[in-house]
Amino acid sequence: MILEKITMKDFRQFQGIQHIEFASETKSDGKNVTVIFGENGRGKTGLFRAVVFALYGERRLSQDEEVQQKELYLVNSVAMEDTKTYGKPVEAYVELIFQHKNEQYTIKRILLGIFDRDERIEQPDQVTLSHTKTDGNTFTINDPEDIKKIINNILDKNVKEYFLFDGEKIQRLTLASIEQKKEVAKGIKSLLNVDALEKAIKALQRLKKELNTELSKRATGEYAKILHQQNQLDEKRNTLKTRLEEIESEYTLLNIEKKKIDTLLEEYKEISHLLKERKDAETQLKSQEEQAGNLLSEMKSRTAKASQLLISSTIDHVFDFIDQKKQKGEIPSEIRKDLIERILDVERKCICDRPVLPGTPEQIALIRWKNKVSDVELEDSALEMWRSLSSIKNYREDISGVIETLLQRYAVCKNDIEKLRKKTESINEQIGASERKDAADLEKTRENIEKKQIEIEAERMTTKNELDAVESEYARLSPQRKKLEKEENFKNELSLRAGLAEDTYKALQEVYSRFTEEIKSRIAIEANKYFVQLLDKEGRETLKNILVNNDYSLQIIDRWGKPFLANISLGQRQVMSISFIAALAKVASMDSILEMPLFMDTPFGKLSYEHRKNLIKYLPGYCAQWILLATDTEFRKQEASFLREGKRWGKFYVLRSEGPGVTTIQERDIEEVQYLLQENIGEN
């Protein structure tokens, strides 16, 4: 892909229709460097956004991670203000013309902006792609999905950041997370056409399976048995491979989750003392609430005893009555009533044998006695009542005391609960969001994730071992199968095709393995060449070489052979990333220059003088097109002078402010540069 021209209408700061033509090697002068110069806020990143928006329809750049979607506007603000007057939506667009493999493409994306009351709304509209082939025929594609496929085939979305990037952020490629690395590896494979090889291997695997299934249906005897075994092993191998892929994904997801937790835990560190205080307060609160519950239960059990106090006077009154009777000897009676009745009604004589006859003074005296005493049952009952009432009277004071104590303890407990609740509320206010998970919960979740990862790791080992066993069993059976084919002269077309598919599958796997190894090694070699050229003297003394890992991530080795990536500076990381990109481009283009632009926003921000000088000197030779979006502080007379010396500088544009929210693009002659730029101060 070589960018030829970009046209923008009411996009970001670029009001009205404005355009830029890029210098490219395809043009007769062979110059491939374009510099777009502007102070901060003039729209350099807006231009970068325009390219990414045109190609992929993406509104956000990787540097917008912390920006809310709602806050990011692409339609020009001044034009939007006009809609308030006219009420029509603003039609903003970006049109990008580029060449790829000698064919021309024009992609145009429209974005509509309108105010709905006071809310600003931006809505993607039509997208079209015109493709002019080498024979001069032009095709127009309107289906967004088809356009997406075509663009991704030209420059995979996953590797776009290797070619269209913010110079200051490019070093992030060396810090990519596991999941990003996977995506990047996918993109790089696509760029290097390694994915085509993977697809071919998969297709052969399917063909092999189909042929073997067909063959096993027709085969007989020992040969059929071996075929059946191999088919089963093949099936198992595929299942195990799928499981291994799933395990990798699960592991990656767990890693993402773990990282999120780690970020949250970092935040928690700042409020850990408050969390501890809240936890203590909550524990105390729980204990106080339990105590209050216990006190209420105890109160429930004391109600009956307390009720006795309501009839204290009755209890006292009856107790005194029985007590007096007791003291007078009326209860229990001195003579039992049943004995007097027996003397009067049955014996008619006294214990001393004296007769008791009706009307005699003895009988009258005994009847008087009889009327005075109660019956035995009632007396016993009264005595029992006396004992019970005596007991009630005895603990009356105790029960009063207990009730008072219970009520007081409950009041104190409630007061403590109220205080603790207020304390918790106050801590929550200080923390900010009381509904957030506690650090302890997060730690627990993290522990669970780590446990799960250990389990997954164990499963991965087991699955790998199982897969190895299956592969080895499959390999063991292969010669037997061939021998039987030979012995039985089994040479029908189907078996020959199955054998051929098997051999090709093996050969392709071998090719894949060697090819990827070679590619990685070549990328590393090329990256090291560029790295040595671009690095300053001190860096060359410390850093030995770049290594490309299996997932195409990078490592750097110091002069003592130790991994050193974590210790290098931001500038060195930037140089390392650019070296890798240049190497990638070279390997992908089979040792010529890859038809890809290097579109760099703020290219020199973090670079030292020598790094800048080297980059300006060598980079135009590494790539097909270099587009620099530079500020006045990083692109000064000296940088311009180095660039002119290289004789690859073709176009120069200046972004000028025409008032708030409006920038115009002005093309300038390279010869005028010296009058526009600042002197370099204190650098040599």
Next chain:
Amino acid sequence: MNMSGDIRVKTDKKYRNLYNDLRNLAVGDMHELFFLCVCLGYRAKKMKPLDSNGEERFWSRTITPEEYACYYAIMLEKNSMDLSSTRDDKLVIAEMEKYANGGIEILLKDFLNEYCSADYKLDSAYSKELPKALLYFIREQF
């Protein structure tokens, strides 16, 4: 003290919900709640016969000796200390049922009005602290 255990103690049918709710939320056992109502009723000398003979609520065997002693004491005091008034437990309990029925009306009027609905059902959401409130209420009556 016979303390018969085979008598079915009755309360007014319309207070069924109230007895059940108070038993669950504020008191503990039905005989204890009945005792409280008797004490309140007798203290205020308020007796109220049960509507259509009332509804059986619990067995007399759950009444404690102390509660029985208090019931006999009430009977004695009420009947000019005639010990024979405590002879028939059925009669004693029947008298107590009337005092309890009077007592629950006092509870309703003086204490439960803010916790209770028109159909004499307690609102459990507001009744968490009922044991405490009831104890306060009893204490205030001393």
